Amino acid sequence: MLPSKFPHLKNLEIILHRAAMPIPPSRDIFSLVSFLAASPVLESFILQIEEGASRPDHVSGDDNEYSRRKLEYRHDRLRQVLITGFYPSNSLVELMIHILESAASLECLTVDTIYFSNRRLGTIGRCPASTKDGQCWAMSKKNVVGAHRAVEVASRCIAWRVPKHVQFKVVEPCSRCHSIDQ
Secondary structure, eight states: OOTTSSTTOOEEEEEEOOOSSOOOTTOOGGGGHHHHHTOTTOOEEEEEEOTTSSOOOOOOSOTTTTOOOOOSOOBSSOOEEEEESOOSOHHHHHHHHHHHHHBTTOOEEEEEOSTTOOOOTTOOOSSTTOSBTTBOOOOOHHHHHHHHHHHHHIIIIIGGGSOTTSEEEEEOOOTTTOOTTO
16 A cells, blocks of 8 residues: 555544455555555554454564564654454564554553454443443453463563553453453
8 A cells, every 4th residue: 555545544443353264474464554654644543353353473482573574654643542352463563563663643552452342542441341330241261361361462572662651551351250260
């Protein structure tokens, strides 16, 4: 995608649904950066990921290895980023690092480990998957374990890269309803 394909786009929301066909390796989540590059006045970006929406490429190795793909553009207006359904993935970590390195005006980066929780910027509550106060959505044991691993990856690979002026939130499963020990 060429830069300035969307010269007036201020808010971008991308929803990745479960794929009916396998996603080719050349189309990992990092390829979504082309939408960011094509939107020079973008102010908010929401990425919602449904379970099974992309091929797994689990995080492995050193947390310093993720800066391998460098792009030569800056986002001077991107202020808010929300990613729901964050999971341990090399390409997703790379996308987040790219955003941190290219968005000088970034104010808030929120990483939500609940798959497709249909949240919007500024609507995160105490019980992250809740539709009613005190009542969480059901999560499989596999998803609870995966969400806790995603929290660990966000802390290890992303948190230390966040500039001091950026508010960084990692939303994990409600410990009252979704502990690993249950």
